[in-house]
Amino acid sequence: MPSRSFNRAAVAALALGSNAVDAFWRLECPGSIGLARIDPLMDYDGVSGHVHALKGGSAFSAKSTADDLLKSKCTSCGVVQDKSAYWAPPLYFEGDDGTLTIVPEKPPFKAYYELNAGKTSDGKDQTIEAFPNGFQMIAGDNLRRNTTLSGPDPDESGLKGPYTDKTNNEREQLAIGFNCMNYGFSGGPKKEEPTLYRHHLPEKSWIDANCPDGIRLELQFPSCWNGEMDGGEDHKDHVAYPEWINGGNCPAGFDKRFPQLMYETIVATEKFIGKGGKFVLGNGDPTGYGYHGDFISAWADGALDKAVAECTDLSGEMKKCPVFEFAEDASSCAIESLPDELKDELNEGPMSSLPGGCEIQSGPERAKKGKGASGSSSGGKSKGAPSPVNKSKAESPAAQQESSPVVDAPESKSEGGVSTETEPKDEDKKEKHAAEKAPAPVAVAPAPEITDAPVASPAAENAGNAVRTERYTSNGIVYENLVVMQEVTVTEGAAKAKRTPEAEHVKRHGHRHEHVKRHAHGGRRLR
Numbered sequence: 225m226p227s228r229s230f231n232r233a234a235v236a237a238l239a240l241g242s243n244a245v246d247a248f249w250r251l252e253c254p255g256s257i258g259l260a261r262i263d264p265l266m267d268y269d270g271v272s273g274h275v276h277a278l279k280g281g282s283a284f285s286a287k288s289t290a291d292d293l294l295k296s297k298c299t300s301c302g303v304v305q306d307k308s309a310y311w312a313p314p315l316y317f318e319g320d321d322g323t324l325t326i327v328p329e330k331p332p333f334k335a336y337y338e339l340n341a342g343k344t345s346d347g348k349d350q351t352i353e354a355f356p357n358g359f360q361m362i363a364g365d366n367l368r369r370n371t372t373l374s375g376p377d378p379d380e381s382g383l384k385g386p387y388t389d390k391t392n393n394e395r396e397q398l399a400i401g402f403n404c405m406n407y408g409f410s411g412g413p414k415k416e417e418p419t420l421y422r423h424h425l426p427e428k429s430w431i432d433a434n435c436p437d438g439i440r441l442e443l444q445f446p447s448c449w450n451g452e453m454d455g456g457e458d459h460k461d462h463v464a465y466p467e468w469i470n471g472g473n474c475p476a477g478f479d480k481r482f483p484q485l486m487y488e489t490i491v492a493t494e495k496f497i498g499k500g501g502k503f504v505l506g507n508g509d510p511t512g513y514g515y516h517g518d519f520i521s522a523w524a525d526g527a528l529d530k531a532v533a534e535c536t537d538l539s540g541e542m543k544k545c546p547v548f549e550f551a552e553d554a555s556s557c558a559i560e561s562l563p564d565e566l567k568d569e570l571n572e573g574p575m576s577s578l579p580g581g582c583e584i585q586s587g588p589e590r591a592k593k594g595k596g597a598s599g600s601s602s603g604g605k606s607k608g609a610p611s612p613v614n615k616s617k618a619e620s621p622a623a624q625q626e627s628s629p630v631v632d633a634p635e636s637k638s639e640g641g642v643s644t645e646t647e648p649k650d651e652d653k654k655e656k657h658a659a660e661k662a663p664a665p666v667a668v669a670p671a672p673e674i675t676d677a678p679v680a681s682p683a684a685e686n687a688g689n690a691v692r693t694e695r696y697t698s699n700g701i702v703y704e705n706l707v708v709m710q711e712v713t714v715t716e717g718a719a720k721a722k723r724t725p726e727a728e729h730v731k732r733h734g735h736r737h738e739h740v741k742r743h744a745h746g747g748r749r750l751r
Contacts, residue, residue, distance in 0.1 A: 364516025369587025425512025
């Protein structure tokens with residue numbers, strides 16, 4: 225009988241064990257120092273084009289440096305030695321009458337420090353280094369209102385192998401997430417989604433039907449570094465994503481490795497269930513494609529260097545790190561000063577427009593500068609060009625604003641506004657886009673059922689011909705499967721196919737964490 229061979233995907237294990245590569249800690253920030261149009265990276269010494277939710281050292285300002293931040297009287301995050309600044313746009317609800325109200329956060333905000341090691345482009349092992357004080361970077365693209373990806377959750381395995389995405393464009397789009405929080409309807413099963421599963425903000429009607437516990441905003445920062453403290457006007461050129469966003473090897477020219485920083489913010493969208501309107505980010509983005517965040521490192525007494533070396537508990541609990549001292553006043557810490565012109569600015573609502581008059585721009589073309597969305601990636605002018613600050617207290621208002629039916633961005637599919645288009649060449653040459661608040665009522669399709677979905681992640685070194693890694697959740701346990709390609713010879717008419725010894729070699733790696741985490745071991749869900 226003639227024979228033929230074909231490739232078959234076999235499931236193999238990722239035995240992570242106690243490898244320190246997968247150690248991490250969750251820096252929990254129970255408070256916020258304020259809501260403010262401050263951005264010392266993109267709007268140095270001036271007013272930002274849009275509002276940010278501010279976390280970290282209380283000395284944060286439009287001219288913040290690490291030295292300034294280290295003089296902070298307090299921090300809204302839980303570790304006394306950490307006076308770093310973490311900021312990103314908050315989420316708002318716009319009622320069908322145009323009234324805007326902030327969607328309150330569910331503390332704590334979390335900044336993950338993940339010790340995901342890898343190799344250089346020429347195969348040399350990397351040692352994870354602490355962020356030096358004064359290091360700054362931005363993740364995401366403030367002006368993006370569309371995607372160049374093939375869908376809301378593309379197979380990341382296409383990014384593996386030779387590093388061809390020199391601009392980080394695709395990886396940057398995969399590094400944002402809008403996770404539907406559903407701890408279980410009455411008597412129903414708990415349903416969870418993997419981290420960075422969905423790369424756009426779903427329509428409100430879909431969120432109302434499927435996410436009774438809110439939405440988690442997720443942002444993964446690059447971890448490959450070229451040794452420079454800053455990265456040009458966009459504050460990005462000095463860093464790059466590794467092959468698999470959260471792991472894998474670094475591209476040529478970025479041989480140094482930092483902890484992988486990730487922001488998580490859970491927002492109480494359930495407070496607006498049944499109210500007509502839509503959700504929009506504080507930078508005027510109703511699509512989610514323009515979600516972004518900024519970071520300035522400022523750790524006292526070499527604490528971060530010590531933590532990278534010593535805080536290797538696999539639970540991720542920061543209180544298990546012997547290096548840290550814990551703040552008692554984090555939840556009440558507030559920004560120390562604001563410019564007079566911004567002290568009375570309304571940031572929480574109800575209000576008729578976003579703070580600073582930031583215009584809502586739905587795309588699909590890139591948002592226009594000079595409409596409150598100012599700036600390349602996180603605001604208006606880059607450092608060195610004036611532009612000031614803004615104010616507010618912790619973002620936890622009782623946001624219970626009555627409104628009516630929903631109207632949303634023109635591009636919409638089952639989960640809300642997934643649009644695919646090639647990246648624009650030059651936004652300034654594009655035809656002017658009038659950002660209308662309500663083009664037409666969106667027909668509400670039956671809400672799709674949320675099911676656990678696979679997400680790609682790095683393969684273990686000994687995984688052989690790895691194709692991708694898949695994770696799913698069952699009864700609060702995360703299972704991680706590595707899919708590999710094996711060649712199997714089949715003889716027609718034979719009772720059994722001959723296969724290599726590894727074909728269908730299956731192991732499972734189960735671990736608990738507060739959500740579907742790529743490498744968590746132990747830890748209890750925080751609700």
